[in-house]
Amino acid sequence: MKISPGEYYSKNEWNLFKQEAAKYNTPFLLxxxxxxxRSYQELEEHFPFSDNYYAVKANPAPEIIQLLDSLGCCFDVASIYEMERVLSCGVVPEKISFGNTIKKLSDIQLAYKxxxxxxxxxxxxxxxxIAAAAPGSRIYVxxxxxxxxxxxxxxxxxxxxxxxxxxxLLLLARELKLNPYGVSFHVGSQQRDVGTWDTAISITKYIFDNMSEQNIRLEMIxxxxxLPANYISKTNPLEVYASEIKRYLEEDFGADMPRIIMEPGRALVGNAGVLVSEVVMVARKSRVAVDRWVFLDAGKFNGLAETWEECIKYPLVCEKADFACEDGILAGPTCDSQDVMYEDYRYRIPVNLCPGDRVYWLTAGAYTASYASVDFNGFPPLKTYFIGK
Ligand SMILES: Cc1ncc(COP(=O)(O)O)c(C=O)c1O
Structure with missing residues (x-):
């Protein structure tokens, strides 16, 4: 399958990516x-009924946090380290939700402080x-x-x-003098079936009803x-997710709609990034081998962790893409045999691709830089550069 950048970016955006990318040594995220x-504004436009808490884990760059803060976004943090990062960007604590259900007492204490x-x-x-370290706080289960x-x-x-x-748990929260505030779920990242929200919202309604029988009025879902980013496997457009989710909410909650929040990560930053890598070498494993291995300077351990089990299939653009192409196996630079990005799914690679040629990984703004190891095989963490403001 040949990938055209035009399916993912406007001509201007793609030219800007290429022009800026020429300034830096690979690998890096741009x-x-x-x-x-724009992604934030689209979310606001399609989900006017929801407050957004950006899932910082998707890309914790201060530049992104500051931009989203200035647009009115709130933040979902997974750890005290993300919390400190967000606070150091000038975000007020009232805009932070501690969304990880696994946390130390001392972390809760610090967050409360x-x-x-x-x-x-x-x-x-x-x-x-939470009851011991953050008395009176709002809890969602x-x-x-x-x-x-x-x-x-x-x-x-x-x-x-x-x-x-x-x-x-919500009953116990009341007993412990916490504020039983709402219910949350995550239907899975890059969820292609919008119907999964329907089931989750129905279960949520069941919990809301149970609680009101106990005189607890939950306030938030x-x-x-x-919500999806734009990879090779196509999804419905955002407006379809929005209209369906709104319909599910209205069917179950009608006029009695609680506060709705979302924690988008991938949908906010995925499309905004291109990971730029370079071919280290191309090899065959025997004189007669059909398979061609293309080794890149970016791999599972320095930015491409989500190629694990070939889950996320990034759109790839190779230099020399106008030449004849044949299938290739794509692997990273480390001495770890797990560092193979795609072997079952075969990308079409130009036959004359050679060391030094660049390979662009589109839609790589989410879960790339933040997933890179710090020192594996001595390779440094993936650098990020920015364009726009
Ligand atoms: C609690 C929580 N909220 C939100 C997200 C963001 O999900 P997505 O990137 O699919 O929007 C994640 C992702 O791992 C998460 O763990």
């Missing part, structure tokens, strides 16, 4: 902040820690959801609890992440 701004008052939970241990089969990067199993346990 993020266009104007595209981040810094002014954070909104916490996710999915277990009694964590809830009791994360529930288990379906959706693993249709998400390119599933997040089920490890997080969330059964709806009945969510009810128990957190729809999580899962």
């Amino acid at each position: 993020v266009n902040l104007d595209i981040v701004r 810094k002014g954070v008052r909104l916490f996710a939970t999915d277990s009694e241990d964590d809830l009791r820690s 994360r529930i288990l959801t379906e959706g693993a089969a249709s998400a390119d990067w599933p997040l089920s199993r490890k997080f969330g609890c059964h709806p009945d346990m969510a009810t128990d 957190n729809l999580g992440g899962g």
Whole structure:
């Protein structure tokens, strides 16, 4: 399959990426902040009924945090380190939600000291820690959801609890003098089936009803992440997600709509980045081997972690793409045999691609730089450069 940059970027955007990329040595990530701004505005336009909490883990660059803060976005943090980063960018603690259900007592203590008052939970241990270290805080309980089969990067199993346990936790929250505030879920990242929100919202409604029987009026639904970026496997456009999700909410909650929030990561920053790599060498494993191995200076350990099990299939643009192409296996630069990005899925690679030629990984703004190892095989973490403002 031949990929045309025009399917992903305007001509101007692509020319700007190429022009800026020429200034730097590979590998690196180049993020266009104007595209981040546009993605945020599109989310606001299509989901006017929701407040956005950017999932900082997708790309924690201060440039992105500051831009989103200036646009009115709030922040979902996974750790005290992300929290400190966000606060150091000038974000007020009232705009922060501590969205990780796995946290140390000392981390909760620090978050509370810094002014954070909104916490996710999915277990009694964590809830009791929050009660001890962050008295009176607002709590939302994360529930288990379906959706693993249709998400390119599933997040089920490890997080969330059964709806009945969510009810128990919300009751316990009241007993512990916390504020039982709402319910959250994550249907899986790069979720291609918008129907998965329908099921999750119905379960949420069941919990809301159970709670109101116990005289607890929950106030918030957190729809999580899962909205798509533009990779090879196509998804519905954002407006379809928005209109369907709105319909599910209205069907279940009608006029009694609680506050809605979302935690977009990929959908906000994915499209804004291009990861630029270079061919280190091209090899065949025997005189008669059909397979051609293309080794790049970027791999699973320095930016391309989401090629794990070939989950995310980035659109790739090679130099010399106008020449004849044949299938290739794409691998990274480290001495680790896991450092192979695509072997089952075969990209079409120009037959004359050679050391020094560049390979551009489009839609690479999310979960790339933040996933890079710090020193594996001595390779430094992936650098990020910015264009736009
Ligand atoms: C709690 C939480 N919220 C939001 C996100 C962002 O998800 P996405 O990038 O699919 O929007 C994640 C991703 O891992 C997450 O763990």
